[in-house]
Amino acid sequence: MPLCSDVLIIGSGLAGQAAALRLAASRKVTLISKRTLEDSASSWAQGGIAAVLDNRDSIEAHIRDTINAGALLNDPRATRFVIENGRRAVDWLIEQGVPFTRDQDGYHLAQEGGHSARRVIHVADATGLAVQTTLTHKVRQHPNITILEQHIAVDLITGEKLGLAERRCYGAYVLDNTTGEVLTLGARHTLIATGGAGKVYLYTTNPDTSTGDGIAMAWRAGCRVANMEFIQFHPTCLYHPQAKSFLISEAVRGEGGRLLLPDGRRFMPRHDARAELAPRDVVARAIDFEMKKRGLDCVYLDISHKPAAFLAEHFPNIMARCSELGIDISRQPIPVVPAAHYTCGGVITDLRARTNLAGLYVAGEASCTGLHGANRLASNSLLECLVFAEAAANDILQQNESELPELPPWDDSRVSDPDEEIVIAHNWYELRRFMWDYVGIVRTTKRLQRAQNRIRLLLREIDDFYSLFRVSHDLIELRNLVVTADLIIRCALRRHESRGLHSSRNYPETLERARNTVLKRRL
Structure with a gap:
C-alpha cells in the first residue's frame, strides 16, 4: 500500500x-x-x-x-x-x-x-x-x-x-x-x-x-x-591531508584576510582591483592561475594580523578546526585550494x-x-x-486538493542482487576524476569533448546495471551523478563564450547579449 x-x-x-x-x-x-x-x-x-x-x-x-x-x-x-x-x-x-x-x-x-x-x-x-x-x-x-x-x-x-x-x-x-x-x-x-x-x-x-x-x-x-x-568553485577550501571538505569562509577575506604565495607575496591585486574582495569566480581563477603557473599545491590565506580575540569571536569553528591540524591562524597563514562548492x-x-x-x-x-x-x-x-x-x-x-490515482508498488520482480558492486566504486571514482580534470575551473572544447565521450560510456554502463540489479543507495547516487555530469558537460559545450563561472580558452570573450543555456528532454 x-x-x-x-x-x-x-x-x-x-x-x-x-x-x-x-x-x-x-x-x-x-x-x-x-x-x-x-x-x-x-x-x-x-x-x-x-x-x-x-x-x-x-x-x-x-x-x-x-x-x-x-x-x-x-x-x-x-x-x-x-x-x-x-x-x-x-x-x-x-x-x-x-x-x-x-x-x-x-x-x-x-x-x-x-x-x-x-x-x-x-x-x-x-x-x-x-x-x-x-x-x-x-x-x-x-x-x-x-x-x-x-x-x-x-x-x-x-x-x-x-x-x-x-x-x-x-x-x-x-x-x-x-x-x-x-x-x-x-x-x-x-x-x-x-x-x-x-x-x-x-x-x-x-x-x-x-x-x-x-x-x-x-x-x-x-x-x-x-x-x-556554472559550477562555483569556492576559492578557499582548507588544504590538509586530514581535512575533508572543510571550507574557509568568505568572511575571512571580508574581515581583511589576504591571499599569499608561499613566499608571502600578495597576488590578488594583480588580477582584480577589488583584490581579495572580488567575487568568487574571479578569486578562484586567480588562485588556479597562480597554482598552475608556479606548480603549487596550494596558496595561503593570512588573517594573522587580526587580534586573536577577534578571530576567536568571529571565526571560532575555523580557528578550532585549524588548531586541531596544528595551524594557529592568529600566527600563521592557512593553506587553501579552490574546490567545487555550488551548483x-x-x-x-x-x-x-x-x-x-x-x-x-x-x-x-x-x-x-x-x-x-x-x-x-x-x-x-x-x-x-x-x-x-x-x-x-x-x-x-492555494491549490484545491484532488484525489490521487492508484499508485502501483515498486516492481523488482525481474532484477537480481548485483554480482559485482566494485563496478559502482570504480565508476564513481572515474567520473569524479575526469570531471575534475576536464570540466574544472578553466575549460577547453577538447577537454569537454573528452569528458562527453567518457560520460556516454558511463551512462550506458550504469543504465544497464540499474536495469539488471536491485537498487542500492550507492547505485542511486551514482546514477544521479552521471546524469548531472552529462547535463554540466552538455551545457558547457553549448556556451561559446566565457562568462562568470564558465571560463573557456577557446572562447575567451564575453558575448554582448547574455543568454541562458536551456536543455529540454525529449519524452
Missing part, C-alpha cells in the same frame, strides 16, 4: 525544513532525508544570509551587486523578488529562535566578496548549523510532519509512468536504506529540496549527500534544466517554485530560479532557500 500525504518534501536542508514548517499548520507533510535531518549542505554554510537590514544599505545596491557577480545573466524579476523578500525571510528565522550574532548596534552584519555593503547576518562562522539546528528541533516536534530518515528517492512517480494523459507528479519511489525496501510515497504536491551536485567533482566543499539527486530525477521526469555549466544552474522554476511538471516544485540549490546568473553572490544561497520555500508553500496552500 502506498503511503500518502498532502506534500512530499525530498531533502532536509534549509529549503525543505522551512517549507515543511510553513505547510504543516494545515497540511500533512512527509519529509525524507538521505541520512538524518542534520546532514545537509545547509548545515555546512558558514558565512550567513545576505539581506538588506541596515538603513545605509538598499535593495537596489543588493540587486546591483547580485547582477554584477552573476555576469548580467541574472533574471531581473527573480533577483528583485528574492532580495525584496530578504528581510521578511530573516525576520521569520528570528521568530523561530535563530541566535544571530549581535554587536552594540544590534545584529552584526559582515561584508563578503562582491558585496558593496555589510549585509550578511550570521551566527559567528557557523550560520547554517545554527539555523538548521533551530529548525530541526521544531520539525521533529511537529505532529503534522512525518520524518523518514535514511531514505533516498529513486525516481518521481509521474502521469507518464502511470500511463495517464496528465503530465503531473504524484510522489516518488523511495528506498529505505535500513531495510532495502522501496516504498511508494504518494503526494498531491512534491517539493524537491535535495541540494546541489558538488560530489560530481573529486574535490568539493560539499557533504557526501550532494549528488545531484533532485536535478537528475526532475530531468528524467521531463523538467527543463538550465545553466548547469548555480538546475531545474527551471518560476517565482512560485513551480516546474513545468504540474505538482512538482523545486527550491534551493537544485533549482534554477534566475537569481544567481552565471555566478552566485556570496551568502545569497540561504536567502534563496528561504524565499522560495515560502513561495512554494504559499502556492501549495
Whole structure:
C-alpha cells in the first residue's frame, strides 16, 4: 500500500525544513532525508544570509551587486523578488529562535566578496548549523510532519509512468536504506529540496549527500534544466591531508584576510582591483592561475594580523578546526585550494517554485530560479532557500486538493542482487576524476569533448546495471551523478563564450547579449 500525504518534501536542508514548517499548520507533510535531518549542505554554510537590514544599505545596491557577480545573466524579476523578500525571510528565522550574532548596534552584519555593503547576518562562522539546528528541533516536534530518515528517492512517480494523459507528479519511489525496501510515497504536491551536485567533482566543499539527486530525477521526469555549466568553485577550501571538505569562509577575506604565495607575496591585486574582495569566480581563477603557473599545491590565506580575540569571536569553528591540524591562524597563514562548492544552474522554476511538471516544485540549490546568473553572490544561497520555500508553500496552500490515482508498488520482480558492486566504486571514482580534470575551473572544447565521450560510456554502463540489479543507495547516487555530469558537460559545450563561472580558452570573450543555456528532454 502506498503511503500518502498532502506534500512530499525530498531533502532536509534549509529549503525543505522551512517549507515543511510553513505547510504543516494545515497540511500533512512527509519529509525524507538521505541520512538524518542534520546532514545537509545547509548545515555546512558558514558565512550567513545576505539581506538588506541596515538603513545605509538598499535593495537596489543588493540587486546591483547580485547582477554584477552573476555576469548580467541574472533574471531581473527573480533577483528583485528574492532580495525584496530578504528581510521578511530573516525576520521569520528570528521568530523561530535563530541566535544571530549581535554587536552594540544590534545584529552584526559582515561584508563578503562582491558585496558593496555589510549585509550578511550570521551566527559567528557557523550560520547554517545554527539555523538548521533551530529548525530541526521544531520539525521533529511537529505532529503534522512525518520524518523518514535514511531514505533516498529513486525516481518521481509521474502521469507518464502511470500511463495517464496528465503530465503531473504524484510522489516518488523511495528506498529505505535500513531495510532495502522501496516504498511508494504518494503526494498531491512534491517539493524537491535535495541540494546541489558538488560530489560530481573529486574535490568539493560539499557533504557526501550532494549528488545531484533532485536535478537528475526532475530531468528524467521531463523538467527543463538550465545553466548547469556554472559550477562555483569556492576559492578557499582548507588544504590538509586530514581535512575533508572543510571550507574557509568568505568572511575571512571580508574581515581583511589576504591571499599569499608561499613566499608571502600578495597576488590578488594583480588580477582584480577589488583584490581579495572580488567575487568568487574571479578569486578562484586567480588562485588556479597562480597554482598552475608556479606548480603549487596550494596558496595561503593570512588573517594573522587580526587580534586573536577577534578571530576567536568571529571565526571560532575555523580557528578550532585549524588548531586541531596544528595551524594557529592568529600566527600563521592557512593553506587553501579552490574546490567545487555550488551548483548555480538546475531545474527551471518560476517565482512560485513551480516546474513545468504540474505538482512538482523545486527550491534551493537544485533549482534554477534566475537569481544567481552565471555566478552566485556570496551568502545569497540561504536567502534563496528561504524565499522560495515560502513561495512554494504559499502556492501549495492555494491549490484545491484532488484525489490521487492508484499508485502501483515498486516492481523488482525481474532484477537480481548485483554480482559485482566494485563496478559502482570504480565508476564513481572515474567520473569524479575526469570531471575534475576536464570540466574544472578553466575549460577547453577538447577537454569537454573528452569528458562527453567518457560520460556516454558511463551512462550506458550504469543504465544497464540499474536495469539488471536491485537498487542500492550507492547505485542511486551514482546514477544521479552521471546524469548531472552529462547535463554540466552538455551545457558547457553549448556556451561559446566565457562568462562568470564558465571560463573557456577557446572562447575567451564575453558575448554582448547574455543568454541562458536551456536543455529540454525529449519524452
